[in-house]
Amino acid sequence: MRIANLNEAQIDALREVSNIGMGHAATALSQLLGKTVHLQVPQVLITDISKVPELLGGAEKMVVGIYLQVLGSARGNILMIFPRENAIRMLDKLLSRENTRGGLLSELEVSALKEVGNILASAYLNALGAMLKMTLIPSVPVLSFDMAGAVVDYVLVDLAEVGDLSLMVETEFFEDEEQVKGHFFLLPDPPSLQIILESIGVLHG
Amino acid sequence: MAELTIIGLSEYGFASSPGVLMTYGLGSCIGIALYDPELRMGSLAHTLLPVSHEGTQSTVKSAKFTDLAIDIMVEELVKSGCAKERLVAKLAGGASMFDSQYRSFRGDIGQRNVDSAKKTLAGHGIPLLAEDSGGDYGRTVEFHTSSGLMLIKAIQKPSKTI
Numbered sequence: 001m002r003i004a005n006l007n008e009a010q011i012d013a014l015r016e017v018s019n020i021g022m023g024h025a026a027t028a029l030s031q032l033l034g035k036t037v038h039l040q041v042p043q044v045l046i047t048d049i050s051k052v053p054e055l056l057g058g059a060e061k062m063v064v065g066i067y068l069q070v071l072g073s074a075r076g077n078i079l080m081i082f083p084r085e086n087a088i089r090m091l092d093k094l095l096s097r098e099n100t101r102g103g104l105l106s107e108l109e110v111s112a113l114k115e116v117g118n119i120l121a122s123a124y125l126n127a128l129g130a131m132l133k134m135t136l137i138p139s140v141p142v143l144s145f146d147m148a149g150a151v152v153d154y155v156l157v158d159l160a161e162v163g164d165l166s167l168m169v170e171t172e173f174f175e176d177e178e179q180v181k182g183h184f185f186l187l188p189d190p191p192s193l194q195i196i197l198e199s200i201g202v203l204h205g
Numbered sequence: 206m207a208e209l210t211i212i213g214l215s216e217y218g219f220a221s222s223p224g225v226l227m228t229y230g231l232g233s234c235i236g237i238a239l240y241d242p243e244l245r246m247g248s249l250a251h252t253l254l255p256v257s258h259e260g261t262q263s264t265v266k267s268a269k270f271t272d273l274a275i276d277i278m279v280e281e282l283v284k285s286g287c288a289k290e291r292l293v294a295k296l297a298g299g300a301s302m303f304d305s306q307y308r309s310f311r312g313d314i315g316q317r318n319v320d321s322a323k324k325t326l327a328g329h330g331i332p333l334l335a336e337d338s339g340g341d342y343g344r345t346v347e348f349h350t351s352s353g354l355m356l357i358k359a360i361q362k363p364s365k366t367i
Contacts, residue, residue, distance in 0.1 A: 144232075
């Protein structure tokens with residue numbers, strides 16, 4: 001499956017599938033934060049690999065990146081990006097504490113953010129798996145708090161091995177008062193993209 | 206005022222003196238600078254993958270591969286009048302951004318990028334004068350063609366010049 005050859009119906013299908021997955025993820029996050037979490041309409045971003053850091057707000061922007069691998073019938077990568085200030089606000093809510101605007105994240109903060117990543121990815125993949133009738137399992141989440149460019153390059157390795165384009169299904173989610181905002185990216189492995197499209201029934205035309 | 210050239214992920218660029226070649230946010234990627242101190246001409250690449258394989262030469266962004274990027278930069282610098290035997294190299298990056306447990310999935314891609322660069326440079330007979338690699342943090346790199354110095358900036362770390 002070549003990313004450049006995806007047709008409109010296939011892109012729509014990916015968007016729709018992701019929308020349902022993110023719906024479940026947003027519900028889970030709403031319960032966790034005790035606030036309603038909203039979703040933007042998902043976008044299927046097909047772009048040159050060199051432009052990906054710009055999509056994350058610029059290569060030097062400080063972000064929290066939570067990364068998981070998708071294992072099971074289809075494989076891929078999930079990356080959640082929270083701008084620094086949003087990650088801190090989310091931690092303030094989760095850990096019921098006063099603002100701590102220090103430099104590095106504490107062990108507890110890292111652990112809390114990974115758990116958020118785990119809950120979001122699990123809810124997303126459960127919904128996706130049920131719909132596609134396949135088993136999708138998230139790996140243990142890992143976290144990096146650094147420049148967006150540095151956080152994302154590792155995630156692009158699989159895509160870069162086979163081409164110069166990246167395909168990311170992106171959904172932005174935000175809590176009522178815009179206190180918490182993040183981006184959820186699904187990057188299917190190119191062979192798995194075919195499996196996913198076949199399962200939705202849009203592989204051919 | 207030195208002219209500034211920004212190099213994106215999987216890209217490379219050239220500058221004569223005075224010039225600054227800059228690339229942002231290297232994680233497991235590496236920034237490799239080649240430099241001819243006599244002509245004060247240099248090149249910087251931001252590479253993502255350690256080694257090219259069969260058929261990859263045909264992709265547009267050859268510079269995403271560490272080995273191919275070095276080959277291309279050497280060829281272009283020589284074409285621009287640099288002497289291959291005068292070329293020297295510096296590199297930065299090759300971090301392991303996520304927990305070490307993740308290395309098992311793909312191997313330590315940062316370290317493999319650094320190893321591939323060293324092997325390719327050795328193949329060309331180009332000395333690696335200095336490097337700032339490894340760790341678990343991102344780096345932004347500026348290469349100054351007037352001095353041949355590489356300035357490395359990281360968040361939460363002091364800047365460094367190699």
